[in-house]
Amino acid sequence: MKRRQFLHSSAPALGLAAFHNFPHALYANGVKKQASDRVKLGPMGVEVSRLAMGTGTNGSGGSSNQTKKLGLHGLADLFRAGYDNGVTFFDSADQYGTHPHVKQALKAVPREKVSVLSKTHASTADEMKADLDRFRRELGTDYLDIVLLHCMIDGNWPERKKGAMEVLAEAREKGIVRTHGVSCHTLEALKTAAKTDWVQVDLARINPAGVAMDHKDPAVVLEVLRQMKAAGKGIIGMKILGAGKLRHKPDECLQYVLAQNVVDCFTIGSESREELLDLTRKIPAASVRG
Numbered sequence: 282m283k284r285r286q287f288l289h290s291s292a293p294a295l296g297l298a299a300f301h302n303f304p305h306a307l308y309a310n311g312v313k314k315q316a317s318d319r320v321k322l323g324p325m326g327v328e329v330s331r332l333a334m335g336t337g338t339n340g341s342g343g344s345s346n347q348t349k350k351l352g353l354h355g356l357a358d359l360f361r362a363g364y365d366n367g368v369t370f371f372d373s374a375d376q377y378g379t380h381p382h383v384k385q386a387l388k389a390v391p392r393e394k395v396s397v398l399s400k401t402h403a404s405t406a407d408e409m410k411a412d413l414d415r416f417r418r419e420l421g422t423d424y425l426d427i428v429l430l431h432c433m434i435d436g437n438w439p440e441r442k443k444g445a446m447e448v449l450a451e452a453r454e455k456g457i458v459r460t461h462g463v464s465c466h467t468l469e470a471l472k473t474a475a476k477t478d479w480v481q482v483d484l485a486r487i488n489p490a491g492v493a494m495d496h497k498d499p500a501v502v503l504e505v506l507r508q509m510k511a512a513g514k515g516i517i518g519m520k521i522l523g524a525g526k527l528r529h530k531p532d533e534c535l536q537y538v539l540a541q542n543v544v545d546c547f548t549i550g551s552e553s554r555e556e557l558l559d560l561t562r563k564i565p566a567a568s569v570r571g
Contacts, residue, residue: 300489300490300530300533303489303530303533303536305533305536305570305571306571308536308537308539308540308570309536309540309568309569309570309571310539310540310568310569311569312568312569313565313568313569314331314539314564314565314568315331315367315561315564315565316330316331316332316366316367316368316560316561316564316565317330317331317332317366317367317368317369317561318330318331319331320545320546322427322460322482322515322517322545322546323460323462323481323482323513323514323515323545324460324481324513324514324515325453325459325460325481327396327426327427327459327460327482327515328396329369329370329396329426329545329546330367330368330369330370330396330546331545331546331547331564332368332370332546332547332548332549332560332561332564333368333370333371333372333398333517333546333547333548333549334359334360334363334368334370334371334372334548334549334550334551334557335372335519335548335549335550335551336348336356336371336372336373336374336377336379336382336550337372337373337374337376337377337379337550338525338550338552340374340376340377340378340379341376342376342378343375343376343377343378344377344378345377345378345379345550346550346552347359347377347379347382347550347552348377348378348379348382350552350553351552351553353381353382353385354385356379356382356385356386357382357383357385357386357388357389358386358554359551359553359554359557360382360383360386360390361386361389361390362554362557362558363557364386364390364394364395366557366558366561367561368557368561369394369395369396370395370396370398370546370548371383371386371395371396371397371398372398372548372550373397373398373399373400373420374399374400374431375399375400375401375402375412375416375431376400376402376431380399380416380419380420381419383397383420383421384419384420384421384422387420387421387422388421392422396426396427397420397422397425397426397427398425398426398427398428398429398517399416399420399425399427399428399429400428400429400430400431400432400464400484401416401428401429401430401431401445402430402431402432403430403442403445404441404442404444404445405444405445406444406445406447406448407444408444408445409444409445409448409449410448413425413428413448413449413452413457413458416428417457423457424456424457424458424459425457425458425459426458426459426460427458427459427460427461427462427482428449428452428458428461429461429462429463429464429482429484430442430445430446430461430462430463430464431464432464432465432466433463433464433465433466433467433470433473433474434466434467434470435467435469435470436467436469436470436472436473437473438463438470438473439473439477439479446461446479449461450479460481460482460515461479461480461481461482462474462480462481462482462483462484462514462515463480463483463484464483464484464485464519465483465484465485465486465495466486466495467495468495468496468501468502468505470495471483471485471495471502471505472505474509474514475505475506475508475509475512475514476508476512480509480514481514481515482514482515482516482517483506483509483514483515483516483517484517484519484548485502485506485509485516485517485518485519485544486502486518486519486520487499487502487503487506487518487519487520487521487538487541487544487547488520488521488522488523488527488534488537488538489533489534489537490523490527492520492523492524492526492527493520493523493524493526494520503541503543506541506543506544507543509543510542510543515545516543516544516545517544517545517546517547517548518538518541518544518546518547518548519547519548521534521535521538521547521548521549522534522549531560531563531567532563532566532567532570533567535560535563535564535567535568536567536568536570539564539567539568540568
């Protein structure tokens with residue numbers, strides 16, 4: 282079977298037991314990819330690095346592994362280490378409590394040289410207006426590069442989020458937000474995002490074993506992502522390491538996502554400078570491994 286046929290079949294649903302026989306040659310790229318590669322995301326062409334610095338490992342209730350382990354200055358230093366190595370995509374969220382950490386990092390890096398993403402649980406227009414004002418204060422910036430409606434589950438989420446969506450569209454026209462979209466946590470929500478014109482960027486769960494994904498067969502998810510890509514949407518991958526359950530197989534997981542042309546970039550939450558730099562080294566090697 283040729284590589285193109287393989288990537289479009291159901292074969293990528295490898296399962297945890299199949300990692301010992303991972304088909305590296307079928308996922309090898311002809312061109313080496315880097316964590317620092319510049320990617321134009323979605324119809325607005327927002328430029329990001331291929332790797333985003335995630336800050337929400339076990340993120341809930343205004344904290345995460347990153348905030349607990351590293352603190353304000355430690356996480357800000359990690360952002361700056363990423364910037365120094367070409368990783369200029371900062372992935373934050375209100376739920377993670379990481380806005381102050383981004384703000385601290387932005388004191389030492391040029392705002393226009395990085396892309397800042399945040400996520401909101403707002404549903405109504407008033408909630409969204411309040412979040413945009415608060416987010417910008419907390420982040421210390423006049424604008425946000427990407428704002429996502431956080432953790433869509435229902436297939437009818439556009440009905441519930443109509444007010445917030447209208448405010449974000451207006452904010453984009455005013456330059457307060459550069460692009461907007463959703464993060465999805467069920468297949469139905471993902472399918473809705475694929476056919477919703479308002480969605481310019483989607484944050485989608487993808488890894489070779491179907492762990493912590495919207496379907497246990499990655500091929501099912503990839504088919505929806507292909508529909509998104511055909512519609513011109515930007516796609517950010519998440520759960521690349523299966524919410525930590527595949528952390529012992531980083532090379533295989535990285536090679537898998539790097540081979541998917543429907544995934545523009547992806548976010549992984551490092552918890553130390555060493556872990557971040559290890560990722561930046563592993564990505565180019567994984568991309569061409571045969």
